[in-house]
Amino acid sequence: MGKSRIGSRARRALLILVAVAMVGALSTTADAITWKKDDSGAIALPTEDACPTFSTPPPYSTWFNIDDMEQRGYWDGKNPAPWDYSKKLSQVICGAADGARIDIGMYFMRALGTMNDNALGSRPETDPELIYNALEWVHDHRKVSIGIVLEGNKLRMTDTDKDNLAERLKGIASIKYCKSGCLNTSSSFPSAVSHEKFLTISDTVWAGDKGKPKHPAVLSLSGNFARSQLRWYHQEVTLVYDDSELVRQFVGRYDDMYYCATTKCSSSKGFADVQKLKKQRGIWIDPIYRHYTDAGRGTAVSFSPQPKTAPDFYTKQFDDVDCAVDESIRVAMFKLTESKAQRMADSLKRLKGRGCDVKLLLTAEGGTTTISPKVVKILAKAKVPTSCVGVATHTKMILIGPARGNQGRALVGTTNMSTSGLRYNEDHVLTFDTRRASASYVESMRRLYSDYMTGWYEMSKDTGPCS
Numbered sequence: 001m002g003k004s005r006i007g008s009r010a011r012r013a014l015l016i017l018v019a020v021a022m023v024g025a026l027s028t029t030a031d032a033i034t035w036k037k038d039d040s041g042a043i044a045l046p047t048e049d050a051c052p053t054f055s056t057p058p059p060y061s062t063w064f065n066i067d068d069m070e071q072r073g074y075w076d077g078k079n080p081a082p083w084d085y086s087k088k089l090s091q092v093i094c095g096a097a098d099g100a101r102i103d104i105g106m107y108f109m110r111a112l113g114t115m116n117d118n119a120l121g122s123r124p125e126t127d128p129e130l131i132y133n134a135l136e137w138v139h140d141h142r143k144v145s146i147g148i149v150l151e152g153n154k155l156r157m158t159d160t161d162k163d164n165l166a167e168r169l170k171g172i173a174s175i176k177y178c179k180s181g182c183l184n185t186s187s188s189f190p191s192a193v194s195h196e197k198f199l200t201i202s203d204t205v206w207a208g209d210k211g212k213p214k215h216p217a218v219l220s221l222s223g224n225f226a227r228s229q230l231r232w233y234h235q236e237v238t239l240v241y242d243d244s245e246l247v248r249q250f251v252g253r254y255d256d257m258y259y260c261a262t263t264k265c266s267s268s269k270g271f272a273d274v275q276k277l278k279k280q281r282g283i284w285i286d287p288i289y290r291h292y293t294d295a296g297r298g299t300a301v302s303f304s305p306q307p308k309t310a311p312d313f314y315t316k317q318f319d320d321v322d323c324a325v326d327e328s329i330r331v332a333m334f335k336l337t338e339s340k341a342q343r344m345a346d347s348l349k350r351l352k353g354r355g356c357d358v359k360l361l362l363t364a365e366g367g368t369t370t371i372s373p374k375v376v377k378i379l380a381k382a383k384v385p386t387s388c389v390g391v392a393t394h395t396k397m398i399l400i401g402p403a404r405g406n407q408g409r410a411l412v413g414t415t416n417m418s419t420s421g422l423r424y425n426e427d428h429v430l431t432f433d434t435r436r437a438s439a440s441y442v443e444s445m446r447r448l449y450s451d452y453m454t455g456w457y458e459m460s461k462d463t464g465p466c467s
Contacts, residue, residue: 032058032061032447033054033057033058033061033088033239034054034055035054035087035088035091036052036053036054036091038052043084043087043088043091044087044091045082045087045090045130045133046090046094046130046133046134046137047133048137050137051090051093051094051134051137051138051141052091052094053091053092053094053095053205053206054091054095054206055206055208056206056207056208056241057206057239057241058241058444058447059240059241059242059243059297059441059444059445060238060239060240060241060432060441060444060445060447060448061238061239061241061448062236062237062238062239062412062448062451062452062455063085063088063236063237063451064085064234064235064236064455064458065083065085065223065230065234065235065236066234066455066458066459067084068083068084068085068230069234069391080124080126081126082126082127082129082130083127083230083231085127085230085235085237086127086128086130086131086230087130088237089130089131089134089219089237090130090131090133090134091134092199092201092217092219092239093131093134093135093138093199093201094134094137094138095201095204095205095206095217096138096142096144096201096203096204096205097142097201097203097204097205097210097211097214097215098142098143098144098211099142099143099144099203100138100142100144100145100201100202100203100204101144101145101146101147101200101201101202101251102135102138102144102145102146102147102199102200102201102202103146103147103199103200103250103251103254103255104146104147104148104149104173104198104199104254105148105149105194105196105197105198105199105250105253105254105257105426106148106149106150106151106196106197106198106224106225107150107151107156107193107194107195107196107197107224108150108151108156108157108161108224108226109128109148109150109157109165109224109225109226110125110128110161110164110165110225110226110227110228111125111128111129111132111161111164111165111167111168111169112125112164112165112167112168124227125226125227126227127225127226127227127230127231128225128226128227131225132168132169132172135169135172135173136169136172139172139173140172146169146172146173146174147173147174147176147254147258148169148173148174148175148176149175149176149177149178149182149194149196149254149257149258149261150175150176150177150178150194151177151178151181151193151194151195152177152178152179153179153180153193156193157177162177176258176261176262177261178194178257178260178261178426180192180193181193181194181283181305181424181425181426182194182256182257182260182261182265182426183256183257183260183265183277183283183284183285183305183426184282184283184284184305184424185260185264185265185266185279185282185283185284186281186282186283187282188281188282189281189282189283189424191420192283192420192424192425193420193425193426194257194425194426195414195415195421195425195426195427196253196257196414196426196427196428197220197221197222197223197224197414198218198219198220198221198250198253198254198414198428199218199219199221200216200217200218200219200247200250200251200254201216201217201218202214202216202247202251203215203216204216204217204241206241207242214244215241215242216242216243216244216247217239217240217241217242217247218239218240218243218246218247218250219237219238219239220237220238220240220412220413220414220428220430221235221236221237221238221414222235222236222237222334222394222395222396222397222412222413222414223235223237223394229394232391232392233334233363233391233392233393233394234332234389234391234392234393234394234395234459235394235395236395236397236412236452236455238412238430238448240299240430243293243294243297243299244294245291245292245293245294246293246294246297246299246301248274249274249275249291249293249301249303250301250428251272251274252272252273252274252275253274253275253303253426253428255271255272255274256271256272256274256275256277256284257426259271259272260284265284268284271284275288275291275303276288280307280308281308283305283423283424284305285305285306285307286302286303286304286305286306287307289302289306289310290302290431291303295438296437296438296440296441297437297438297441298432298433298434298435298436298437298438298441298442298445299430299431299432299433300430300431300433301428301429301430301431302428302429302431303426303427303428304415304421304422304423304424304425304426304427304428305422305423305424305425305426306422306423308423312340312343312417312422313411313415313422313429313431314344314398314411314415314417314429315343315344315347317398317400317409317411317431318347318348318350318351318400319347321351321354321356321400323351323354323355323356324355325402326356326400326401326402326408326409327355327356327357327402327403328356328357328399328400328401328402328403328408329348329351329356329357329358329359329398329399329400330359330361330397330398330399330453330456331348331358331359331360331361331397331398331399332361332389332393332395332396332397332456332459332460333360333361333362333363333393333395333396333397333398333416333417334362334363334392334393334394334395334396334416335363335416335417335418335421336362336371336375336416336417336418337372337375337416337417337418337419337420338372338374338375338378339418339419340417340418340419340422341374341375341378341379341417342378344417345378345379345381345382345384346382348360348382348384349382349383349384352383352384357403358384358385359385359387359460360379360384360385360386360387361386361387361388361389361393361456361459361460361463362386362387362388362389362393362466363388363389363392363393363394364388364389364392364466364467365392371388371466373467375466376466376467379466386466387460387463387464387465387466388463388464388465388466388467389459389460389462389463390462390463390464391459391462393459395412395455395459396411396412396413396414396415396416396417396429397410397411397412397452397455397456398410398411399411399449399452399453399456401449401453406434406446406447406449406450406453407434407435407446407449408433408434408449409431409432409433409434409435410431410432410448410449410452411429411430411431411432412429412430412432412452413427413428413429413430414427414428414429415427415428415429432445432448432449433445434446434449
């Protein structure tokens with residue numbers, strides 16, 4: 001994969017104007033996070049003496065690492081200073097309240113030392129270090145308990161990686177590893193992995209009412225806590241604030257993963273009984289297709305592994321689209337595999353036939369993943385407008401809405417359009433539907449939809465044919 005051709009600030013500004021024109025004016029009310037700044041005006045970092053955070057955030061927020069790439073340049077090999085994307089993550093963690101619980105489910109994490117890259121040589125893990133500094137501070141100063149469940153696949157977490165992480169988080173967090181996925185107990189699926197990327201906080205300080213009632217939060221991320229993930233790929237993160245049922249769903253998810261990491265979960269007796277897991281083909285699956293969250297939120301979460309017969313979370317959404325109302329279909333997907341490409345292509349082709357404006361962004365090459373000629377051929381035959389991005393996009397995002405205005409559905413999370421992502425990996429998809437949101441939440445969710453759309457257009461500016 002060659003270096004990016006990320007363009008000028010002028011081109012970026014033009015694309016933002018295009019996105020705003022498409023989705024309508026962005027909200028200018030006080031519904032965005034106001035990040036704590038240091039004396040120089042930069043986003044403040046956690047230190048030994050302080051853990052800066054913000055005041056009450058909106059119900060929904062998202063941010064991308066695209067601004068960092070614009071300012072610093074793709075790769076940024078000569079400047080190890082952490083990016084704003086990670087500074088913001090640290091300020092979220094710094095919001096944990098006294099005695100709170102933080103649960104992290106992640107594919108992999110990097111700490112200490114360096115990673116080696118043929119183009120760049122050695123690079124320090126300065127981006128995740130901000131996250132670990134924040135975790136250390138809230139653990140030491142607010143007695144926050146921290147648990148982490150990771151995939152133990154040596155392709156992603158070598159023994160050295162595990163040793164480095166254990167050393168960095170010694171006395172701070174409990175770390176457990178799954179093997180070939182947490183919920184997979186069958187040797188028939190050796191390539192399964194725990195592909196989750198989420199963080200929950202059971203209570204936060206942002207409301208300023210000292211935990212009465214508790215104000216929990218969930219972070220859903222497209223990228224892992226590793227500098228390479230932030231420097232090599234477009235990433236997004238979504239913060240959902242004060243949705244108790246959504247937090248309960250993710251905590252239940254974490255508890256089930258932790259149980260499997262420690263016992264291999266041959267029995268259902270230790271599960272949290274939130275997702276009501278059932279075993280099929282040696283895999284503990286979530287039989288509930290979509291879990292709706294607190295009343296009025298317009299939010300749902302779906303978890304993989306799915307039942308073998310369940311429709312996937314993405315193309316199922318296309319079945320009931322009225323193209324006279326929701327004309328615009330925008331997709332940005334890291335991985336579209338041969339086993340699922342035909343289904344996706346057929347669904348998008350039907351949408352085009354009904355009058356929808358469909359555009360698909362894919363990653364030509366990222367890590368070990370390269371779009372196959374068969375997938376390219378399938379999409380071309382279906383005449384689905386497809387582009388491959390110059391900077392690998394690691395997002396898993398589908399936006400369904402009108403040609404103008406910011407009412408619509410957004411699907412984001414960790415699930416690739418692949419058999420592994422849908423059937424035997426641990427993954428999740430969040431669905432935000434502005435038309436299901438009540439008056440208390442709809443403005444914030446409409447802003448969220450606008451921000452996703454703006455991110456999609458920014459990712460689309462440096463693209464070419466897939467081949």
